[in-house]
Amino acid sequence: MQDSSSDYLLEVENLRAFHTSKTGLIRAVNGISFGVKEGESVGIFGESGAGKSSIALSILGIFNKVSRFYATASASEESERLWALHDKARKKGMTPEEMGEELPGVWGRVLFKGKDLLALKEKELRKVRGNEITYVPQGxxxxxxxxxxxxxxxxxxxxxxxxxxxxxxxxxxxxxxxxxxxxxxxxxxxxxxxxxxxxxxxxxxxxxxxxxxxMEPSLMIADEPTTAVDVGVQQRILDAIILAKERLGLSVLMISNDQGVMAETADRVGVMSAGKLMEFGDVHTILKSPGHPFTRAFIMSNPPMELMRTIREKGLRIRGIPGNPPDMANPPAGCPFNPRCEYAKEVCREQMPEYREVERGHWMLCHRYEELPEFIL
Ligand code: SF4
Structure with missing residues (x-):
């Protein structure tokens, strides 16, 4: 979901980050691509448990360590088998597809200044992490x-x-x-x-x-930096990030489930559910005229105060997304949003949609985008 511009600082290509669990392989991040340009702020926005933080941990080279720690603690035979296969694949330079099985761990490419972070040794990665890429975690x-x-x-x-x-x-x-x-x-x-x-x-x-x-980093990854603080404190934290971005020419990857945070800090936004980016585009388009049924439902489940009047005038209803997020060990066939989508049809239950650029720079993962009613806030 990138143009051919050469000024990308970070390029994430077909990122998959799976970990083992008692119920099976959890597909926390399942085939995500996006880029962050020099001096740009990209937001990853979506419901809790969608895999947003796993993207951050994958870029930083921490996902595998955390996943293996929990896998060792649970000591399941299947988990041990899968991680042993992971190690074998890595040693041979093979992908899970070439091994003929879905595997835990981080796969794909994460290019930072043209260098694939996933291919770096821990010693080399340490020079990047906390130096050129810094992390502001939750809490x-x-x-x-x-x-x-x-x-x-x-x-x-x-x-x-x-x-x-x-x-x-x-x-x-x-x-x-x-x-x-x-x-x-x-x-x-x-x-x-x-x-x-x-x-x-x-x-x-x-x-x-x-x-x-x-460290005067090139990229800051901020993962829910305003969780559990009141509005005044939140504003000052966001102001500090915006100021740093402007003064230092910093690129930012901002992770949040708060639309207000996206509106304040992001230039472009990816909307995430069930390990996938459902929609990606400039922040104005995503928040004012969301195209994807998940984005629409998510925005309408908890709209910011400033949208309340517009919502009332348009006769729209504020309501939670029906049902629960899918079980990532056993996701539904077809589109992962189909059990909760009011527009789902047969094709949605049978086939995974493919990413399509529906307007310049606006990407969509939906079979039925062109048939949906207009939605402008
Ligand atoms: S592909 Fe189908 S189920 Fe998925 S979001 Fe689009 S309309 Fe809904």
């Missing part, structure tokens, strides 16, 4: 060390990546002040020596964003 504030001053914590990544021992303390102190100032920590000259408990929750979250920025 941020608790991960700060309560006993260490924030300037020391903010500087940690710089020292950790200073393999050649070339950094000067004065230079580190200058960069720490710069990033804390960028995320709008007030009176930073004085307060830099305080510990996390002396900052508000919103400031703690922004300090973590400063820590992600200190």
């Amino acid at each position: 941020l504030a608790g991960s700060l060390n309560p006993y260490t001053e924030i300037d020391l914590q903010t500087a940690e990544a710089l020292w950790a990546h200073d393999d050649d021992d070339i950094l000067w303390e004065r230079e580190v102190a200058r960069r720490v002040l710069e990033v804390l100032d960028l995320v709008e920590i007030g009176d930073v000259d004085i307060r830099k020596s305080l510990k996390p408990g002396e900052f508000s929750l919103g400031e703690d979250q922004r300090i973590l964003i400063a820590m992600a920025l200190i």
Whole structure:
């Protein structure tokens, strides 16, 4: 779902990330492609459990470690067999298709500055992760060390990546002040020596964003950075990310189930359900005139306040998506949204749709897009 532009910083191609479970192979990410251009912000938006965070973990090279940890803990024979096959395939340079079986682990290509991250050794990947690509995870504030001053914590990544021992303390102190100032920590000259408990929750979250920025990364992956905070705090966190993007020319991959976050931060958006991108396009199109039945249902299940009036005027109904998300160990045949889709027909229950570019830069995974009634908010 990319044009032929050469200014992509990140290109994700046919990404699959499967893990084992007691009930079978969970297809957390199931054949996803998209790109993030230099200085662009791409949002991945969709319901909980759709696989959004698994995309982030796959790009960062963490998905396999986490999946194997849980597989070892569950100690199932089938899981051991599948991971052994995974290792064999990797050693031989073969794909699951060539092995003739779906396999756990991350498959596909993740090109960052033209280099496939999935093919890198852990040592090489470490130079990219936390350096050129930084990660702001969910539930941020608790991960700060309560006993260490924030300037020391903010500087940690710089020292950790200073393999050649070339950094000067004065230079580190200058960069720490710069990033804390960028995320709008007030009176930073004085307060830099305080510990996390002396900052508000919103400031703690922004300090973590400063820590992600200190390496002057090219790409920041932010995974639900505004979860469990009130609207005022949320706005300041988003402002800090937007400012960093503008000042540092940063590219952002923003993961959230909140439309407001997408509207504020993203240039283009992919809408995710059941391990697939259902629709991908510019943020205005996706939020104002969504084409895919899942996108429409998801937006109408929890519309932002500013859309309420339009929704009332158009006589539309706010309602949750009927049914439950599919079991990813045993997904339905055909389109994964078919059991919950009000437009589903025979073809939807039998065949998986293919991605189609329905307008320039607007991609759709739906058999019946052209037959659907118009929907503009
Ligand atoms: S392919 Fe069919 S079931 Fe799937 S979203 Fe489109 S209309 Fe609904």
